[in-house]
Amino acid sequence: MSGSGAMDSFDVVIVGGGLIGSCLACTLAPLGYSVALIEAVSREVGDQPSFDDRTLALSRSSCAILQGIGVWPRIEQHATPIRRIIVTELGRPGRVELDPAETGLSEFGHVVEARRFGAALIRRMEQEEGIEIICPATVQQIERTGDSVDVNISVDAGLRRIKGSLLVAADGAFSTIRRLLDIPTREHDYRQTAVICNIVPEVHHAGRAFERFTPTGPFAILPHAGDRCGLVWSVDREAADRLMALTDDAFLAEARERFGDELGAFQRMGRRSQYPLRLVRATRDTSERVIILGNAAHAIHPVGAQGFNLGCRDVAVLAEVLATDRGGDPGAQQVLRRYSGWRRPDHDTTIGLSDGLTRLFSNPSWLASSLRSAGLIAHGLFPALRRRLAAGAMGYRGRVPLLARGESLRARQP
Numbered sequence: 001m002s003g004s005g006a007m008d009s010f011d012v013v014i015v016g017g018g019l020i021g022s023c024l025a026c027t028l029a030p031l032g033y034s035v036a037l038i039e040a041v042s043r044e045v046g047d048q049p050s051f052d053d054r055t056l057a058l059s060r061s062s063c064a065i066l067q068g069i070g071v072w073p074r075i076e077q078h079a080t081p082i083r084r085i086i087v088t089e090l091g092r093p094g095r096v097e098l099d100p101a102e103t104g105l106s107e108f109g110h111v112v113e114a115r116r117f118g119a120a121l122i123r124r125m126e127q128e129e130g131i132e133i134i135c136p137a138t139v140q141q142i143e144r145t146g147d148s149v150d151v152n153i154s155v156d157a158g159l160r161r162i163k164g165s166l167l168v169a170a171d172g173a174f175s176t177i178r179r180l181l182d183i184p185t186r187e188h189d190y191r192q193t194a195v196i197c198n199i200v201p202e203v204h205h206a207g208r209a210f211e212r213f214t215p216t217g218p219f220a221i222l223p224h225a226g227d228r229c230g231l232v233w234s235v236d237r238e239a240a241d242r243l244m245a246l247t248d249d250a251f252l253a254e255a256r257e258r259f260g261d262e263l264g265a266f267q268r269m270g271r272r273s274q275y276p277l278r279l280v281r282a283t284r285d286t287s288e289r290v291i292i293l294g295n296a297a298h299a300i301h302p303v304g305a306q307g308f309n310l311g312c313r314d315v316a317v318l319a320e321v322l323a324t325d326r327g328g329d330p331g332a333q334q335v336l337r338r339y340s341g342w343r344r345p346d347h348d349t350t351i352g353l354s355d356g357l358t359r360l361f362s363n364p365s366w367l368a369s370s371l372r373s374a375g376l377i378a379h380g381l382f383p384a385l386r387r388r389l390a391a392g393a394m395g396y397r398g399r400v401p402l403l404a405r406g407e408s409l410r411a412r413q414p
């Protein structure tokens with residue numbers, strides 16, 4: 001397919017085949033859009049950075065979206081429901097226990113392994129004739145020609161040129177597309193690193209997810225398959241190096257001391273990985289014939305487990321905007337405007353909350369700690385506050401896209 005001759009044309013060219021780019025391909029192809037998915041790293045799941053060891057808490061709205069695009073049945077049997085969320089602060093009063101029954105539901109969402117989720121996405125994409133996966137490949141240049149975007153890609157066999165009506169950048173926090181388009185970012189380095197691993201505690205998790213704020217960053221435990229739990233421990237950079245170097249026994253003892261007694265002793269653990277934490281937000285999420293979404297538009301702190309969920313809502317909204325403009329030009333200005341206008345309030349609120357919480361809970365001042373305790377105590381006392389928090393955790397904030405409500409989108413008119 002490389003070399004000279006007619007350029008291959010697609011309705012949508014997605015750059016980045018991580019969790020979000022792959023979800024978008026799985027959403028658009030069944031609606032009748034031809035999709036090219038360009039991914040830099042080999043499709044072997046073991047090599048793919050987006051499909052790694054992390055445990056992901058998927059909100060209820062993300063689970064509905066995945067159901068709507070045929071991915072959920074492939075991961076459901078390995079997913080663990082979240083039946084309670086318990087929020088506390090180390091050494092301070094106040095405890096919020098969120099129960100989905102307060103909103104008439106049985107769970108907040110589910111926990112899945114990113115690796116297994118990625119494998120399911122690849123299998124789903126392989127079933128769709130409308131998706132061409134170009135991998136390993138990287139974008140060298142993009143050129144807007146008025147009615148299309150021409151993309152120069154370097155592939156094993158040399159150079160290939162394709163064109164799309166719409167180009168979607170889903171190439172992660174260090175997005176090449178953003179750089180090629182000169183789109184600036186606003187960034188904040190939290191000077192924290194998340195150390196993650198699976199642990200097996202003495203007491204079964206019973207579907208409980210814990211978020212415990214500490215002065216060095218949040219400590220989260222997610223319920224996982226069987227008796228396992230996913231641990232996400234955010235600490236400052238130097239502490240992360242030390243935690244990574246500890247023996248398993250020493251690590252487990254220190255983690256338990258940080259967390260407290262609620263799950264008993266931490267008995268066994270899996271491999272540790274670490275992720276430096278920064279906020280990266282693109283100052284624009286559209287440019288002529290281009291939409292930027294997922295981590296390429298907004299990479300956020302894992303507190304509250306919202307990063308993928310926010311990107312998944314980007315996917316559902318873009319698909320709905322395209323589906324309601326059936327037969328139209330996918331890269332038209334009105335599509336970009338509708339997408340961006342719909343997404344902005346959710347982006348502002350979710351990014352603001354995750355950033356605000358991270359900064360508030362790492363502020364040692366008397367005023368900040370009093371505000372935190374008052375907030376936790378108030379949420380513990382008032383069901384209305386808890387219900388609002390619960391709706392946010394489930395991904396139901398603002399205008400909810402059809403897929404997230406469990407409704408389907410109509411296919412494109414031929």
Ligand SMILES: Cc1cc2nc3c(=O)[nH]c(=O)nc-3n(C[C@H](O)[C@H](O)[C@H](O)COP(=O)(O)OP(=O)(O)OC[C@H]3O[C@@H](n4cnc5c(N)ncnc54)[C@H](O)[C@@H]3O)c2cc1C
Pocket residue numbers: 015016017018019020021038039040041048049050054055056057058137138139170171172173175176177194196232275293294295296302305306307308309310311
């Ligand atoms: C420790 C931790 C825990 C988390 N837990 C949760 C959670 O519980 N719930 C939740 O909702 N979110 C969570 N997140 C956030 C979530 O993991 C991310 O939001 C999500 O993975 C973003 O997916 P993405 O596809 O947008 O980006 P990425 O995962 O970064 O994928 C980008 C893809 O683009 C490819 N790529 C990069 N450059 C190019 C290029 N030039 N050309 C082609 N391809 C390219 C990459 O190889 C990659 O496959 C967590 C994050 C961390 C760090």
